Amino acid sequence: MKIPGSFFEIDLVISKDNLLEFKITKNKEVKYSVNPMDFSEIEYDLQSFLEDNSVFLPKNRFKLVLESLEVLYLDLNKKLQKLKDRDANSPIISEEQEISFAQRVFQAQKVLLMGGEGKSSIYQVIFEGKLPHETNVIKHTRGIEKHEISFPSFSSAGSSKQKLLLWDFGSKKPTSDDYKNATLLLFVIDAYDVHNYELYRDQLHETIAMMKKHGSRPKFLGRNQSNIFCFIHKMDRFTNADDQFRSLVEYFKLNPKTKEKSYEIKFFATSIYDSSIYSAWAKIIEILMPKSSKLNQLSNKLKDDLGLYAAMIIEKSTGLPIASSKTLLDDNSLVGSTNRILLTTEKVLPEYELSSLDTLKIETANGILQLRIFEQIYVYVLILIYPPHERKISTPEGENILQEFISEMRKSI
Structure with missing residues (x-):
């Protein structure tokens, strides 16, 4: 599908990994590609890409493009579901499926929880069953708090337990050893802490660099699936939350050293006072454990x-x-x-x-x-x-x- 008034084309396809892939090309050269978590990510990424490449689309034209993409998105999702249903009914499990399943189940996933205030509250609301107001008296985390979480894992190869090793970093600055065997990064930014935005951005991109150098990207991830996530937290405090979130994503996406935007970071607007924190967590965890x-x-x-x-x-x-x-x-x-x-x-x-x-x-x-x-x-x-x-x-x-x-x-x- 050609983007009106430009040389760019956009497409949605099912990749070799049986994942949905959103691509933007120019003269058949791929300029951007991603395995989207949902359609809202496609909408946001397309808008951001057009702005970065100085392509202007009137709102009505952009809406028409999105409508066409959404029809294709829903159709491809149905096809993907049929493929998964076929695999679920198949008594034969391929070697790739067995390897993928083994990597998920038998390797504990180490998640680094870093960033500003709100990390411990997020953990306690999701995993300890606390109500938001019960987290108001939480003491600041000192050093590293290490949590081990077990949850079920399913695939066409069977079901088993999977472990999540969640390292909550407080005041301690992580060393290169802390990143060893880390498979996911979850960085939390206090959206209301305006005075520390610059510090958060520096830390975010420094952490990503360390994660790439010393961490361990899961082999079962698709080529364009990310293992870098950022919660822009406490968004419930803003009256214009959607506009504020878009603005903050653009700010934190920019690497202050290279002056380039990092499209590998998956951003979520979150709050412990509504369902957004569960929604964000569910999307992340489903990468590790797709639904059966x-x-x-x-x-x-x-x-x-x-x-x-x-x-x-x-x-x-x-x-x-x-x-x-x-x-x-x-x-x-x-x-x-x-x-x-x-x-x-x-x-x-x-x-x-x-x-x-x-x-x-x-x-x-x-x-x-x-x-x-x-x-x-x-x-x-x-x-x-x-x-x-x-x-x-x-x-x-x-x-x-x-x-x-x-x-x-x-x-x-």
């Missing part, structure tokens, strides 16, 4: 059998999405919202002399949300969203379908 195609198929069947809007499974302790039905809803936002509901509910249950939440049902005028919690090795949450008039789920037949689904899921975990 087999469980996706089971979720789709459950959705169709019971007439649901959506069905989804998350692992409770990490907020990790395990599987979901095909839906227009944003999986990652759904994960964040569900975690916030569960955290709040579990905090108040003791006041009613209740414990061990099993099922939670919320009825509204235009739909019903039902959460079912069940345990295996991990604690899982089954999220069901369905129309207010849909009663099959409440019948004995509907309950049997649900129990069969849970039974099938247990076999796959």
